[in-house]
Amino acid sequence: MTPGASIAVVSQKGGVGKTTTAVNVAAAFARRGLKTLLIDVDPQGSVRYGAGLRPGHPIHGFADYLAGTRALREILLPTALPWLRVVLAGSVSEALDHSDYLVRFGETDLLARLVAEASDRCDVVVLDTPPGLGPVTRAALQAADRVLVPLQAEPLALQTTPQILRGVQDIVATHPRLVFDGILLTMFEAGNPACETTATYLRQKVPAHLLLDLVIPRSPALAEAFAAGQPAVVRAPADPAAQAYVNLAMRLAARFGR
Numbered sequence: 588m589t590p591g592a593s594i595a596v597v598s599q600k601g602g603v604g605k606t607t608t609a610v611n612v613a614a615a616f617a618r619r620g621l622k623t624l625l626i627d628v629d630p631q632g633s634v635r636y637g638a639g640l641r642p643g644h645p646i647h648g649f650a651d652y653l654a655g656t657r658a659l660r661e662i663l664l665p666t667a668l669p670w671l672r673v674v675l676a677g678s679v680s681e682a683l684d685h686s687d688y689l690v691r692f693g694e695t696d697l698l699a700r701l702v703a704e705a706s707d708r709c710d711v712v713v714l715d716t717p718p719g720l721g722p723v724t725r726a727a728l729q730a731a732d733r734v735l736v737p738l739q740a741e742p743l744a745l746q747t748t749p750q751i752l753r754g755v756q757d758i759v760a761t762h763p764r765l766v767f768d769g770i771l772l773t774m775f776e777a778g779n780p781a782c783e784t785t786a787t788y789l790r791q792k793v794p795a796h797l798l799l800d801l802v803i804p805r806s807p808a809l810a811e812a813f814a815a816g817q818p819a820v821v822r823a824p825a826d827p828a829a830q831a832y833v834n835l836a837m838r839l840a841a842r843f844g845r
């Protein structure tokens with residue numbers, strides 16, 4: 588069997604829907620029967636709240652593996668979906684200071700080794716990353732073979748697009764083997780003039796191959812599902828945003844041949 592794909596969800600900005608995208612696209616892959624591993628390397632560790640982990644699950648994760656205090660088998664956690672397993676950020680998400688974690692990240696290739704090993708056993712590995720292009724995100728880009736960049740459809744996107752594009756170009760230039768899956772517009776509100784203007788502007792300014800034509804609508808179901816501890820594609824599968832994530836997963840899986 589050819590190795591599975593590995594997709595890093597990356598953005599310079601916080602609050603654009605990276606975690607929501609990583610969790611829902613991973614759950615959508617798993618619901619299609621693809622063996623999926625979701626790895627949270629953001630020291631904020633938000634994945635643990637919304638990935639459908641079993642009640643009473645441990646919170647150790649990648650940071651503890653990195654620190655040598657937990658073995659790999661201890662950090663691979665089952666979820667409510669049989670084909671989805673999760674590696675949480677770990678105890679770093681309870682700590683106020685993340686500097687040890689950041690330093691360790693820069694010093695090892697443990698993430699790349701974990702992703703390579705997981706790709707041999709899984710159809711797809713999804714990586715949720717912290718905002719920005721710091722050492723953790725760069726390690727995730729080094730480890731992954733594809734990258735997806737969520738961008739919130741809001742007027743501020745007009746000002747930040749050149750910066751986002753520079754970031755994307757930087758990623759593509761420094762990781763030539765990465766497949767760029769595209770910029771994904773999130774929190775899109777059809778009929779909202781500011782959103783529509785933003786989307787139109789982006790379609791004019793951003794080369795078509797860098798911008799996915801599928802958009803994720805704004806929907807309260809995403810945050811509600813997260814608050815209830817589950818991916819929206821599991822809790823509210825009929826919701827338009829959940830369906831958009833299912834379609835995204837289908838589109839991506841077709842690209843990497845699963």
Ligand SMILES: Nc1ncnc2c1ncn2[C@@H]1O[C@H](COP(=O)(O)OP(=O)(O)O)[C@@H](O)[C@H]1O
Pocket residue numbers: 600601602603604605606607608633773774775803804805806807809810813828
């Ligand atoms: N399509 C959407 N519609 C409505 N709210 C959303 C949508 N995507 C994300 N959110 C909400 O926006 C906030 C930030 O999303 P999150 O995925 O945590 O972003 P990031 O990981 O980039 O910081 C969360 O409260 C999340 O529930």
Ligand SMILES: [Mg+2]
Pocket residue numbers: 605606607629633716
């Ligand atoms: Mg996040």
